[in-house]
Amino acid sequence: MSVTSAAGAARLGLATFCVATAMAMIGQPAAAQPAPQAPSATDDAAKLAKGRDVFNNYGCASCHTLADAGATGGVGPSFDGDPNLSHDFVVDRVTNGQGPMPSFGGQMTPEEIDAVAAYVVHAAKK
Template sequence: MDRMAFNAGKLSKAGLAAIGLAVMAIPATSAFASAEDPTAKLSEEQAEQARQIFTDWSCGQCHSLSDAGGVGHIGPAFDGNDGLTHDFVVGRITNGQGAMPGFGGQLTDEEIDLLSKYIVQAKK
């Protein structure tokens, strides 16, 4: 009986150690996943994909962005707009504001992220 209690104690200590290591690894994994630089230059393939999203969702009807052929005057101009940051653009595309509709749930998070990076990179 004592031997079984001893083995059970070893297993629970080993189990707790494994859980502790797993819990400690989660923040490290999350840090690497979010450490991607949103200002990193997009590849030409990524820029073309984002340009296509901009066109397919008619962003250029309201916003000017010469790289994508956007000539709209309803929403803020992207060209020359130094106030645009990746996080700001992600928030606007996702949630909208005023006349701007929110596209969260219509575009994937990945598409919103790519489009946001593109807008911030392509503005002149």
């Protein structure tokens, strides 16, 4: 094997890797979801329903993907199966924002922020 063809093969391998990486980033697999967990006492149905309304009314869906809400936004991270999500973490992000994520602390009541956090954490595990 000549040096030239070895370099060519290396380039081809790199190109294949790049395409595979790009496709992996675009096509987020929706399968392999963890088993549903029983809601905690504070995540009652009324609060979750309110949180879902808040999620839709404040435009979270335009930037985030969340299957339960029919949201397919791709600006911020997808919430489906996101292991970072805890109630306090979502409350903090929604209240204060982070980078391109706007803060909603001045627009939402504490009850709305609490409800949307409960909803996002709950729905992301579905």
